[in-house]
Amino acid sequence: MTLSSFDEYPIHQVPKPIAQSGTTDRNAYGRYWMGATHREGAFQVEVAFGRYSNLGVQDTSVSIARDGKQYAFHGSCRAPSDPMDTSVGPMRLEIVEPFRQLRVVVEPNETGITCDLRWRARVGALLEDHTVMVDGPHTILDMARYLQFGTWEGHVTVDGEVTELRHEEVVGIRDRSWGVRPVGSPTPGRPSASTPNAWLWSPIHFEDECVVAGWFQRPGGVFWRPDGHRIGIVDPIPQSVSLDDPSVSRFDPVGQQLTFKPGTRWVTSASIDLVGEDGAGMQLELEPLGRFDMRALGYMNPDWGHGMWHGELELGREDWSFDEIHPQDPTHQHVHHIVRARLGDKVGVGIFEQIIFGPHTQFGFNDILDGAAG
Numbered sequence: 001m002t003l004s005s006f007d008e009y010p011i012h013q014v015p016k017p018i019a020q021s022g023t024t025d026r027n028a029y030g031r032y033w034m035g036a037t038h039r040e041g042a043f044q045v046e047v048a049f050g051r052y053s054n055l056g057v058q059d060t061s062v063s064i065a066r067d068g069k070q071y072a073f074h075g076s077c078r079a080p081s082d083p084m085d086t087s088v089g090p091m092r093l094e095i096v097e098p099f100r101q102l103r104v105v106v107e108p109n110e111t112g113i114t115c116d117l118r119w120r121a122r123v124g125a126l127l128e129d130h131t132v133m134v135d136g137p138h139t140i141l142d143m144a145r146y147l148q149f150g151t152w153e154g155h156v157t158v159d160g161e162v163t164e165l166r167h168e169e170v171v172g173i174r175d176r177s178w179g180v181r182p183v184g185s186p187t188p189g190r191p192s193a194s195t196p197n198a199w200l201w202s203p204i205h206f207e208d209e210c211v212v213a214g215w216f217q218r219p220g221g222v223f224w225r226p227d228g229h230r231i232g233i234v235d236p237i238p239q240s241v242s243l244d245d246p247s248v249s250r251f252d253p254v255g256q257q258l259t260f261k262p263g264t265r266w267v268t269s270a271s272i273d274l275v276g277e278d279g280a281g282m283q284l285e286l287e288p289l290g291r292f293d294m295r296a297l298g299y300m301n302p303d304w305g306h307g308m309w310h311g312e313l314e315l316g317r318e319d320w321s322f323d324e325i326h327p328q329d330p331t332h333q334h335v336h337h338i339v340r341a342r343l344g345d346k347v348g349v350g351i352f353e354q355i356i357f358g359p360h361t362q363f364g365f366n367d368i369l370d371g372a373a374g
Contacts, residue, residue: 266335
């Protein structure tokens with residue numbers, strides 16, 4: 001294994017070069033996700049970048065949803081030997097200042113999609129609860145993840161049409177995760193015997209604070225690994241925050257009321273029941289303004305799934321109109337809704353993420369992908 005520039009620093013956790021994974025699990029990964037939400041719901045831009053050291057793959061996607069359509073740039077390459085090389089062909093991710101400023105660039109290329117986007121932090125990064133999920137003897141998830149709120153400026157261009165982003169108009173949410181999760185082609189062996197959990201997650205910007213609530217939910221309605229936080233806006237902005245900081249408090253999601261578009265599993269409104277550290281209850285009300293399908297970032301994408309080998313370098317593009325998507329298409333069930341949010345008398349903006357497969361009778365679903373009653 002080749003040494004990299006990171007090996008000059010005393011940061012090793014196992015007796016291997018940094019570029020070599022500390023685990024032999026094929027699903028080892030390190031990944032960035034970033035979202036940019038227009039405050040009035042005019043558009044959603046999202047970026048993903050992943051390195052899969054045991055598969056030898058590095059990949060990325062950049063996508064914009066606006067005016068009822070979505071456009072996605074995809075790129076995949078052989079993972080560079082140096083993990084500080086965060087590029088895939090014309091795309092590069094720049095860590096300008098850790099936890100404070102990032103930049104995403106896609107130079108002109110054959111797909112017709114380019115961008116130059118600059119992220120600025122609004123609060124410190126928050127490390128979420130450690131997640132471990134198993135299926136019999138097989139570990140499905142074993143990951144760490146931090147979340148951070150900020151704003152964006154720059155532009156995205158699709159076939160010559162430019163969308164401008166300005167800090168005062170576009171809020172951002174990003175996460176960085178690493179560990180083990182399903183990537184690449186399906187893992188060999190017996191199929192999973194368990195019914196899939198639902199995943200629901202909502203990070204929201206308010207004027208004086210940022211809030212987030214997320215949880216897995218088993219068929220029938222039992223919550224699993226719920227967590228939530230309120231992060232106050234403070235000056236100066238710290239690099240990271242935790243529950244030890246007076247600006248941060250814990251609250252947990254304990255229930256929800258969701259409505260769905262008839263014949264689909266796509267949410268049309270949501271209300272999340274929350275309980276604070278003092279036992280007081282509150283409700284986070286969410287009103288969808290627009291939609292972004294996570295297929296555009298490789299999730300459940302049959303051609304551009306995470307960690308799939310495409311050779312030394314391959315670029316691709318996908319487009320679709322939302323009104324042409326079949327409601328039972330499994331590749332369009334992982335959705336981010338742009339939402340207007342209300343918490344008491346406060347009004348904010350953010351996203352509501354949903355993945356709901358299987359017989360989740362708590363929502364009125366009895367099969368793998370049956371839709372809501374009309």
